[in-house]
Every structure is written in C-alpha cells, then in structure tokens.
Amino acid sequence: MLSKKHVVLLSLLAAASAAAADDGYILRQNERTLEQIEAAYAQMPPLCYSPSANRWDRLGRTRERLAKGGLLRIVMLGDSIVNDTSRSAWDLVLMQRHPNCRIEKVTSVRGSTGCWWYKGPGRVQKFVLDHDPDLVIIGGISQRDDLASIRDVIGQIRDKSSPDILLMSGAFGSVDPFDQPQWRRIIDPHCFSDYRKGLEGLAGKLNAGFLDMEAHWAIYIRNSGRELDWFKRDPIHANERGEQILGRILANYLSLDPVVPAACDKESDPLVLAKLERFQDWKFGFMVHWGIYSQWGCIESWPLVEVDTWGRPDDLKAWTDRDKNFGRFSRDYVALNRTFDPQHFDSHAWAQAAKGAGMRYTVFTSKHHDGFCMFDTKQTTYRTTDPSCPFHASPKADFVKEITDAFRSEGFGIGVYYSKSDWHHPGYWAPEWPHRDRNVNYDIKEHPDKWATFVDFTHGVIEELMSGYGPVDILWLDGGQVRPPSQDIDMPRLAAMARQHQPGLIVVDRTVGGRYENYLTPEQQVPDKPLPYVWETCMTMGDQWSYKADDRYKSTRQLIHLLVNIVAKGGNFLLNVGPDPDGRLPEPALVRMKEIGEWMAVNGSALYGTRPTPPYKIGNACLTKKGDTIFATVLATDGQQTPPKEITLPGIREVRAIQMLGTRTPVTWLVRDAGLVLQIPEAIRTSPPCGHAWSFELTGATFADDERPTAMERRENARSIAIN
Structure with a gap:
C-alpha cells in the first residue's frame, strides 16, 4: 500500500510528465549532492576515459572560463537522456576540479524528442538564449532526430549569440557492449551508422565540439565486469550508477586536467579498440x-x-x-x-x-x-x-x-x-x-x-x-x-x-x-x-x-x-x-x-574474422566461431594424409547442417553417446581438398553442457504447450 508521501510524489511526477508533453522542463538545480554522487561512484570501477587534447579547438570560450575562473553558464538541451546526464551532477565534479570557476547549469528537457521540436517558434529563445549561455550542450539525440534540425537549432542560436556548441551522441543502453556485432557497431568507424558519422561531420562543419558518448559508456561497461542492467533503471534510461558514467565522461571531457586513475590500464580510445x-x-x-x-x-x-x-x-x-x-x-x-x-x-x-x-x-x-x-x-x-x-x-x-x-x-x-x-x-x-x-x-x-x-x-x-x-x-x-x-x-x-x-x-x-x-x-x-x-x-x-x-x-x-x-x-x-x-x-x-x-x-x-568458442578444442578438432556458425578444424595425426572414415567430435549433441570446406560433396553424421560422428565419404577420402587439417562448418551446433534446449526439445515443448 502506498504511503501519502508516495501518492503526492507520483502525482507530482504525473503532472510534470503532462507538462513535458506540451512544453518541456527547465531545470536549474541538481537533484543530487556531491556526497550522493560520490557514494554512487564509489560502488563502481574507476572511469579510464582520457579525452583527446584537440577537443579544445572548438570550445575556446569554455576553456578560457575554466582556466581564468569566474562564471561559466551552460545550457544542456535534449531529451530524457540529457536529463540523466544532468542528474549525475557532473557540474559539481567539474567545479571541484576547477574551484575558481562557478558553473550555472540549466537543463532544458522535453522527453521523447529531439531538435525537430526545439526548432519550433520561440523555443530556442526560451530554452537556450534566455539563459545567456557560454556553452550549449546538445545531447540525447538519436537516429530518430535529423541532422537538418540540429543544424537549424544551432543556426538559430548563432543568429543571436556565440556560445560554444558541443554535440553528444547516443542514447544510454541502446546497444549491448557484450554482443560482438553490436560492440563492433559501437567502436568500429567502418560500422558506424550514417547518422552517427553525419553527426560528427556536422560538428566539424559547424565548428562545434563532438563527444561520442555512446562509444565511451559502452567501453566503460564492457571493461567494468558488470552486466549492462546493473547500470540501467529501465531499457533506455540510466540508474544512479549509469548516470555517473555519463556524468564522469562529460566532466573528463570538459576538464582542463582530466582525472584518470593510475590504476587504469585498459585502453579506452574507441579508435584503438576498433583497430584491435x-x-x-x-x-x-x-x-x-x-x-x-x-x-x-x-x-x-x-x-x-x-x-x-x-x-x-x-x-x-x-x-x-x-x-x-x-x-x-x-x-x-x-x-x-x-x-x-x-x-x-x-x-x-x-x-x-x-x-x-x-x-x-x-x-x-x-x-x-x-x-x-x-x-x-x-x-x-x-x-x-x-x-x-x-x-x-x-x-x-x-x-x-x-x-x-x-x-x-x-x-x-x-x-x-x-x-x-x-x-x-x-x-x-x-x-x-x-x-x-x-x-x-x-x-x-x-x-x-x-x-x-x-x-x-x-x-x-x-x-x-x-x-x-x-x-x-x-x-x-x-x-x-x-x-x-x-x-x-x-x-x-x-x-x-x-x-x-x-x-x-x-x-x-x-x-x-x-x-x-x-x-x-x-x-x-x-x-x-x-x-x-x-x-x-x-x-x-x-x-x-x-x-x-x-x-x-x-x-x-x-x-x-x-x-x-x-x-x-x-x-x-x-x-x-x-x-x-x-x-x-x-x-x-x-x-x-x-x-x-x-x-x-x-x-x-x-579462421579469418572468427572468435574463440568454448571448449576451444574437442578431441583433435580446434573450434572457432563466426556469428552463429561453429567451425571445427580437425588436425591430421602423424603420418595421416587423408581424413579418416569417421571423425568423432565429443560433446556435441545436435547440429542442423554440416559442410566440409573445399568440397561440395555432402557429409553425413550421427549423434551417439560419444558425441557427433562425421561420416566422411569415400570420394573425399580419396581426393581431399587439402592435407594437414580439414575444416567443417557446423550450423546450429549445441554442446552437452549447453543448458539451452535443442531444436528437437523446442519442438517437443511447443507441442506440449499446444496440447495443454
């Protein structure tokens, strides 16, 4: 049963959400204290992100204020992801590092939106220009947004003022850094979406800073030893720990002397990780x-x-x-x-x-x-x-x-x-x-x-x-x-x-x-x-x-x-x-x-483009994996010039298809207690495609220690559900 306090809080949140649907928030105060964010960050591995030195080439006004001290006005513009970043109280961290600089941060937020909404009549004036910013951070923008709208908003800002502009990419938790294809899309420039490439290109054309937030939070989580869900409060939003990832990345990006603990020995440059x-x-x-x-x-x-x-x-x-x-x-x-x-x-x-x-x-x-x-x-x-x-x-x-x-x-x-x-x-x-x-x-x-x-x-x-x-x-x-x-x-x-x-x-x-x-x-x-x-x-x-x-x-x-x-x-x-x-x-x-x-x-x-897969070697066969395909390369024994009549792969309990590389001659197989038994036709044994070792492509292979149901078990389960 909800307490009266909880009912009031939920009512306030509902009212705020309704207001946001029509207009948007303007938040001027941090929800968390420095003590609260330090307590959350203490639960986490240290952030090892060190930004490039040339980031200041397009943020000269911000750098000057941080170096000389005085007032630095910042407007953060975006959606709920920007709100998560703002809630981290990153500005308190930045002021702690630059004690002579006083930061006034205003966060202008409208949920489930992007620059296409902010470019509407009077909105740039209300959400940005009325606050006379030295730095405008536009973030939380995703592929749903369009580059033309971002260009339009920046144009409206610069028609009347000349603040530094910083564009930040990516929604939090939008990809799983532990999934290999998704990981490559995050860190490998060859795999970036057209939108993400376009956003960085737009920043260059408009002399704006660019922070690839998406890459850096994914790198942090992959190196953290924690599951992605440990940092999220729902599928697309950060919890207090995820907020600290976003906030600490931004604080390091805007620090004259980024704090990178001596214990950090893992590479965090996404270009290096992509090259690796x-x-x-x-x-x-x-x-x-x-x-x-x-x-x-x-x-x-x-x-x-x-x-x-x-x-x-x-x-x-x-x-x-x-x-x-x-x-x-x-x-x-x-x-x-x-x-x-x-x-x-x-x-x-x-x-x-x-x-x-x-x-x-x-x-x-x-x-x-x-x-x-x-x-x-x-x-x-x-x-x-x-x-x-x-x-x-x-x-x-x-x-x-x-x-x-x-x-x-x-x-x-x-x-x-x-x-x-x-x-x-x-x-x-x-x-x-x-x-x-x-x-x-x-x-x-x-x-x-x-x-x-x-x-x-x-x-x-x-x-x-x-x-x-x-x-x-x-x-x-x-x-x-x-x-x-x-x-x-x-x-x-x-x-x-x-x-x-x-x-x-x-x-x-x-x-x-x-x-x-x-x-x-x-x-x-x-x-x-x-x-x-x-x-x-x-x-x-x-x-x-x-x-x-x-x-x-x-x-x-x-x-x-x-x-x-x-x-x-x-x-x-x-x-x-x-x-x-x-x-x-x-x-x-x-x-x-x-x-x-x-x-x-x-x-x-x-071999090319593969990754290791347990148990790595079974019998005389070495295993590799590419996507959902397993390759088993069987090493010839001493004196062996052609593959044997039968090859046993212990521990494999099911496979949907098998193809020997280098030949179109089909290979049949049996599943026995000892494992998967490949039956090599006489035509292959007489004239094998190569010597020394023979590779087989296994589609849909499952292993004895794999707890997932086999295809047959899934069919039986489905049949049982249908009957019941």
Missing part, C-alpha cells in the same frame, strides 16, 4: 627481422652484449674468425653498415609471397637493438641512406618506405617494429663507460641531461616513422627493459604523439604491461589456454629470428597446426622469416609459405 577488433580478424601476420646482422647469420644484435655469450656460439663463423676477441668482434659488427648492399631486395616479391600464404598484416624491423636504422631517419647517420652504406644510392634504400608501400598495396595491415634500446646511441650506451649488459650503462639520476638526449632521440625517430610512411596500424616496441622507473622514456607523451599522427594506432610496449601494451606477445610459445585479452604469438619459421644459412625450418604441417591452435585460443600468429643479406626470402621459407597459402585458400573462412 580488426587486428583480431587478420589472424595471420608476416614478421621480418632483417638488418646488417643478416650478413653474418648471427642472432640479430645480441652478439654485442658481452655477458650474453649465447649470442656468440662456437658455430658463428664471424666470432671464431676473430679468435673470439670480443673487442674486435664488436668493432667489426658496428662497421657492418659499410658492407650492407642487398642488390636483390624486392619488397613487392615479399608482399606477394606473404599474401599468397594467406597473411593479412606485416611487422618489419625498422631498427633493432644495434641502432642501425633501416630507413631515412634524420636523427642519426647510422642508417641505410647514409653514404657510409653502399646501398644508399639505390631508390630502394629507405626499406621502411619500400616495405610499407608494397604491403599496403596488397591490402595488408602495417606494423612497424622499433627497439627502444639503442646500443649505438651515446645516450644509451655512453662511450665513456663500459657496457656489459643490455641496459643503459650509466646512472640516469646522476646524468639526467644525457638521458634526456636519448629520450628526445627516441621520440624524434618514432615521430618520423609515424608521420612519414602512410597509415600505420601497429607500433611494435621491443626492448622491454626500457621502462619506468629506471629507464623512463615518457610513454604517455610518446603514445599521444604517435596517435596524433596515426589515430587508432595499436601500441605494443611489449612485456611492460599497462595502458600501452594493447595486446600481449608471447614469444616462441603458444599459451596452454585462451587468454582474457588480445594476444599474438610471435614465432620464427626457423630456429632464429634473422637469417641463418643452415637454419632448420618447421614443417608446413607444424606451421598450419600452430596457426589453427593459436586462432582457436583467440590469438593471432605472427610468423617470422629472416631474409638473406642480398634481400631475398630463403627458398625453404617460400616453399612453406606457398603450401600454407594453398591450405588457407580452402580453410581460411574457418
């Missing part, structure tokens, strides 16, 4: 370790580290020819730039070979630890384009340009490997002191100026790579010992600079962890089970990363099985090949790449 989604679609990449070290067939730069004796094995001819004299060996290694002359280098041949193998992205070593730059840097003369290198006069001497252009022309994603450590730079290995291990060889605290020169050098080289070589998808940083606190190169500034040139850039500060290791890179190994984050196994085709004349290569079958296992566990496979000193890919590598490509031509759809 596409990265996970690629599955198979081509890595290249190539440099002056390729002339000696040694283990890249590692022989230069005195204590790392494994880098100078007894079978390394360059080591034994110098009587194992480390000083002589080191001097001659550094001088290898004077003999590097790869006359048979052909970047297009590399790209075509990788494309033929079914690879979708590449990562090339622009500079290894030895400091020799494989491109036309202006930061050092230790480079391929310097006259000291015999290849410098070739039009192909800028290898990064040649390789990125060639691979990009074949549709590849582009990754640039860069070693943060540099054993040639005097700011890392200072010549006045001995250097025995891989680390900086002096005390940075005692010589901060020397370290500063190295940091400036690092930022300068990476800026060249990010600004002079076209679109780059991945900055792959090696040298994990270069990290705070002992070897701090200011990764926040470096990453921000790199992304200013390459929006959405994936930064892989490998082995360091935190915000700038956007995916993990297990080296020469495959995890035992799926990982709860984006990852990539980087592995050599032979025994070592760089060229070795007598290297031992993995077999084609080994490589295919590695690829299938990695993808089933949710990873990508970055397979490395070391070209020879003349610039050619070794023949054993080319043979394997061709054979892998033939297999991928048949089975690629079981």
Whole structure:
C-alpha cells in the first residue's frame, strides 16, 4: 500500500510528465549532492576515459572560463537522456576540479524528442538564449532526430549569440557492449551508422565540439565486469550508477586536467579498440627481422652484449674468425653498415609471397637493438641512406618506405617494429663507460641531461616513422627493459604523439604491461589456454629470428597446426622469416609459405574474422566461431594424409547442417553417446581438398553442457504447450 508521501510524489511526477508533453522542463538545480554522487561512484570501477587534447579547438570560450575562473553558464538541451546526464551532477565534479570557476547549469528537457521540436517558434529563445549561455550542450539525440534540425537549432542560436556548441551522441543502453556485432557497431568507424558519422561531420562543419558518448559508456561497461542492467533503471534510461558514467565522461571531457586513475590500464580510445577488433580478424601476420646482422647469420644484435655469450656460439663463423676477441668482434659488427648492399631486395616479391600464404598484416624491423636504422631517419647517420652504406644510392634504400608501400598495396595491415634500446646511441650506451649488459650503462639520476638526449632521440625517430610512411596500424616496441622507473622514456607523451599522427594506432610496449601494451606477445610459445585479452604469438619459421644459412625450418604441417591452435585460443600468429643479406626470402621459407597459402585458400573462412568458442578444442578438432556458425578444424595425426572414415567430435549433441570446406560433396553424421560422428565419404577420402587439417562448418551446433534446449526439445515443448 502506498504511503501519502508516495501518492503526492507520483502525482507530482504525473503532472510534470503532462507538462513535458506540451512544453518541456527547465531545470536549474541538481537533484543530487556531491556526497550522493560520490557514494554512487564509489560502488563502481574507476572511469579510464582520457579525452583527446584537440577537443579544445572548438570550445575556446569554455576553456578560457575554466582556466581564468569566474562564471561559466551552460545550457544542456535534449531529451530524457540529457536529463540523466544532468542528474549525475557532473557540474559539481567539474567545479571541484576547477574551484575558481562557478558553473550555472540549466537543463532544458522535453522527453521523447529531439531538435525537430526545439526548432519550433520561440523555443530556442526560451530554452537556450534566455539563459545567456557560454556553452550549449546538445545531447540525447538519436537516429530518430535529423541532422537538418540540429543544424537549424544551432543556426538559430548563432543568429543571436556565440556560445560554444558541443554535440553528444547516443542514447544510454541502446546497444549491448557484450554482443560482438553490436560492440563492433559501437567502436568500429567502418560500422558506424550514417547518422552517427553525419553527426560528427556536422560538428566539424559547424565548428562545434563532438563527444561520442555512446562509444565511451559502452567501453566503460564492457571493461567494468558488470552486466549492462546493473547500470540501467529501465531499457533506455540510466540508474544512479549509469548516470555517473555519463556524468564522469562529460566532466573528463570538459576538464582542463582530466582525472584518470593510475590504476587504469585498459585502453579506452574507441579508435584503438576498433583497430584491435580488426587486428583480431587478420589472424595471420608476416614478421621480418632483417638488418646488417643478416650478413653474418648471427642472432640479430645480441652478439654485442658481452655477458650474453649465447649470442656468440662456437658455430658463428664471424666470432671464431676473430679468435673470439670480443673487442674486435664488436668493432667489426658496428662497421657492418659499410658492407650492407642487398642488390636483390624486392619488397613487392615479399608482399606477394606473404599474401599468397594467406597473411593479412606485416611487422618489419625498422631498427633493432644495434641502432642501425633501416630507413631515412634524420636523427642519426647510422642508417641505410647514409653514404657510409653502399646501398644508399639505390631508390630502394629507405626499406621502411619500400616495405610499407608494397604491403599496403596488397591490402595488408602495417606494423612497424622499433627497439627502444639503442646500443649505438651515446645516450644509451655512453662511450665513456663500459657496457656489459643490455641496459643503459650509466646512472640516469646522476646524468639526467644525457638521458634526456636519448629520450628526445627516441621520440624524434618514432615521430618520423609515424608521420612519414602512410597509415600505420601497429607500433611494435621491443626492448622491454626500457621502462619506468629506471629507464623512463615518457610513454604517455610518446603514445599521444604517435596517435596524433596515426589515430587508432595499436601500441605494443611489449612485456611492460599497462595502458600501452594493447595486446600481449608471447614469444616462441603458444599459451596452454585462451587468454582474457588480445594476444599474438610471435614465432620464427626457423630456429632464429634473422637469417641463418643452415637454419632448420618447421614443417608446413607444424606451421598450419600452430596457426589453427593459436586462432582457436583467440590469438593471432605472427610468423617470422629472416631474409638473406642480398634481400631475398630463403627458398625453404617460400616453399612453406606457398603450401600454407594453398591450405588457407580452402580453410581460411574457418579462421579469418572468427572468435574463440568454448571448449576451444574437442578431441583433435580446434573450434572457432563466426556469428552463429561453429567451425571445427580437425588436425591430421602423424603420418595421416587423408581424413579418416569417421571423425568423432565429443560433446556435441545436435547440429542442423554440416559442410566440409573445399568440397561440395555432402557429409553425413550421427549423434551417439560419444558425441557427433562425421561420416566422411569415400570420394573425399580419396581426393581431399587439402592435407594437414580439414575444416567443417557446423550450423546450429549445441554442446552437452549447453543448458539451452535443442531444436528437437523446442519442438517437443511447443507441442506440449499446444496440447495443454
């Protein structure tokens, strides 16, 4: 039974709703105190949203008021979603961060509406201009609204006044960030609706700010560990926790110094998250370790580290020819730039070979630890384009340009490997002191100026790579010992600079962890089970990363099985090949790449664009998922050249249809206690579409531990209901 107090409250709400239907609200006071909103926010994970610095380009008046202090008048215009944002009392948070600024916020709201209503006669004057705003925030607008009406309202405002304008996208809870297709529509610009793209474009044309609120609340909820409903009071409105998401995002956007807790290590840039989604679609990449070290067939730069004796094995001819004299060996290694002359280098041949193998992205070593730059840097003369290198006069001497252009022309994603450590730079290995291990060889605290020169050098080289070589998808940083606190190169500034040139850039500060290791890179190994984050196994085709004349290569079958296992566990496979000193890919590598490509031509759809699905592997079959389709790729056993007569997939209790990839010959099946049994026809066993592994597309598959009813059970349930 309702109390008298509740009856009065409901009557007031009903009256307010009726008024809103005819006209609209003008709200001048916050419903919640600072203490109340802090209590709600304390229940939640911290917001890790950090806005871009260029947001102020179109909000100069607002920035000036926040910086100098004084009165800042703000009008929020929109529907009930704007009301939810306003109820968060975000302005109190903003004033707490800018104590010299006093904010007067007016929220003009009409439920279930948009700018098409506000453009009506006299409404812009009443709901906006009468309040003399410095900033007008138009939000809660959705696809039901139209861009022409938004343009009309902004035009009416600017006819009589000149406030800053900020457009905000998206209704709260309109998509489920845990649903893969919906998630992609939120974060991937290629999947944005025409309206959402148009709204951002309109903001640019009208010199208005743009906050993609929809993307940022979805990212927060996906990373929060909570279900979407925990933040909603009904299907389209936020509760007090959801209000705090909206409010804190807006407060961070309008803060001169956004508050991002140190504990935040998850990426929140929607462009980066979208790129990571596409990265996970690629599955198979081509890595290249190539440099002056390729002339000696040694283990890249590692022989230069005195204590790392494994880098100078007894079978390394360059080591034994110098009587194992480390000083002589080191001097001659550094001088290898004077003999590097790869006359048979052909970047297009590399790209075509990788494309033929079914690879979708590449990562090339622009500079290894030895400091020799494989491109036309202006930061050092230790480079391929310097006259000291015999290849410098070739039009192909800028290898990064040649390789990125060639691979990009074949549709590849582009990754640039860069070693943060540099054993040639005097700011890392200072010549006045001995250097025995891989680390900086002096005390940075005692010589901060020397370290500063190295940091400036690092930022300068990476800026060249990010600004002079076209679109780059991945900055792959090696040298994990270069990290705070002992070897701090200011990764926040470096990453921000790199992304200013390459929006959405994936930064892989490998082995360091935190915000700038956007995916993990297990080296020469495959995890035992799926990982709860984006990852990539980087592995050599032979025994070592760089060229070795007598290297031992993995077999084609080994490589295919590695690829299938990695993808089933949710990873990508970055397979490395070391070209020879003349610039050619070794023949054993080319043979394997061709054979892998033939297999991928048949089975690629079981890998590209898929995601892992439990139980990942059943029997000898690795599972992947694309939408509602399950792919089972059955790995051949030792000595097996064709599929067996029967293949059992344990745990599958039902399937509607089965198709073997690469053939139109139908496959029959039975469901037994042991699981799903595929019956392979003689025609397939005699002439299979491929070797090494065979992929099957399973439509409507359900597993024994799946509590959902099978199709047969659903039919029986429906029949039972009809009878009753």
